[in-house]
Amino acid sequence: xxxxxxxxxxxxxxxxxxxxxxxxxxxxxxxxxxxxxxxxxxxxxxxxxxxxxxxxxxxxxxxxxxxxxxxxxxxxxxxxxxxxxxxxxxxxxxxxxxxxxxxxxxxxxxxxxxxxxxxxxxxxxxxxxxxxxxxxxxxxxxxxxxxxxxxxxxxxxxxxxxxxxxxxxxxxxxxxxxxxxxxxxxxxxxxxxxxxxxxxxxxxxxxxxxxxxxxxxxxxxxxxxxxxxxxxxxxxxxxxxxxxxxxxxxxxxxxxxxxxxxxxxxxxxxxxxxxxxxxxxxxxxxxxxxxxxxxxxxxxxxx
Numbered sequence: 180x181x182x183x184x185x186x187x188x189x190x191x192x193x194x195x196x197x198x199x200x201x202x203x204x205x206x207x208x209x210x211x212x213x214x215x216x217x218x219x220x221x222x223x224x225x226x227x228x229x230x231x232x233x234x235x236x237x238x239x240x241x242x243x244x245x246x247x248x249x250x251x252x253x254x255x256x257x258x259x260x261x262x263x264x265x266x267x268x269x270x271x272x273x274x275x276x277x278x279x280x281x282x283x284x285x286x287x288x289x290x291x292x293x294x295x296x297x298x299x300x301x302x303x304x305x306x307x308x309x310x311x312x313x314x315x316x317x318x319x320x321x322x323x324x325x326x327x328x329x330x331x332x333x334x335x336x337x338x339x340x341x342x343x344x345x346x347x348x349x350x351x352x353x354x355x356x357x358x359x360x361x362x363x364x365x366x367x368x369x370x371x372x373x374x375x376x377x378x379x380x381x382x383x384x385x386x387x388x389x390x391x392x393x394x395x396x397x398x399x400x401x402x403x404x405x406x407x408x409x410x411x412x413x414x415x416x417x418x419x420x421x422x423x424x425x426x427x428x429x430x431x432x433x434x435x436x437x438x439x440x441x442x443x444x445x446x447x448x449x450x451x452x453x454x455x456x457x458x459x460x461x462x463x464x465x466x467x468x469x470x471x472x473x474x475x476x477x478x479x480x481x482x
Contacts, residue, residue, distance in 0.1 A: 200228045243295060265402050268429060323356075333428055335432045390421060406430065431453075
């Protein structure tokens with residue numbers, strides 16, 4: 180019997196690796212990649228199949244390619260009509276809004292392009308980077324940020340994993356002092372800026388303009404917001420929430436805790452990272468991931 184609550188989860192920037200799109204290129208769903216690419220004048224198919232690591236990490240490319248691949252996998256899964264909830268990590272929140280018809284696909288592509296471009300420009304004005312700190316909690320992370328300065332909590336990803344973002348100097352100091360600060364270890368992230376921190380503030384006007392030109396509708400499922408972990412009831416709330424998301428932390432822990440008990444959570448996109456995080460946050464959820472066509476077999480009985 181299908182479970183009553185089905186949650187769609189979408190990864191954010193950083194989930195791609197070279198050749199990640201190759202397993203899907205002959206699947207009918209890959210047409211979505213071409214459609215998103217055409218609407219943004221970007222060869223996303225080539226990027227996902229043949230792009231190297233440098234091309235995939237570039238902010239604008241990474242965001243568009245992640246969005247397009249997740250939508251393709253969503254189409255392959257056939258799960259959209261069954262979903263009762265959706266959520267996404269950072270950029271994945273935009274995919275969640277499109278998956279639930281709160282924003283249409285062309286509108287989503289325009290938003291993702293505007294966001295990626297604005298964040299790239301913000302990073303050039305205020306360079307920064309990010310580091311995953313393992314083995315400490317939110318309080319330890321907050322104390323580290325206060326001690327070092329120009330450093331902020333960017334992602335609350337799960338028990339024992341907090342991502343910090345800040346200036347290159349601040350992140351390097353946090354990385355080198357990880358154990359002294361109360362963490363087990365530090366993993367530098369290959370990203371184009373200090374996302375979800377005040378260093379992204381200059382991206383807000385351009386994103387706000389794009390959000391103002393976008394239609395937000397009631398949608399087919401409920402979406403949990405990154406910045407406050409609330410289930411958003413009114414679509415007109417989204418422009419403010421998405422603008423805040425530029426400079427405020429992604430609270431993935433809070434988002435997962437907001438989901439109904441016993442739900443099936445299906446991650447649609449490369450990597451499967453969210454599935455691992457979600458399992459560590461909640462042991463009552465049925466977590467699955469679809470990253471390659473072979474994973475579709477795990478969805479039997481859900482559609």
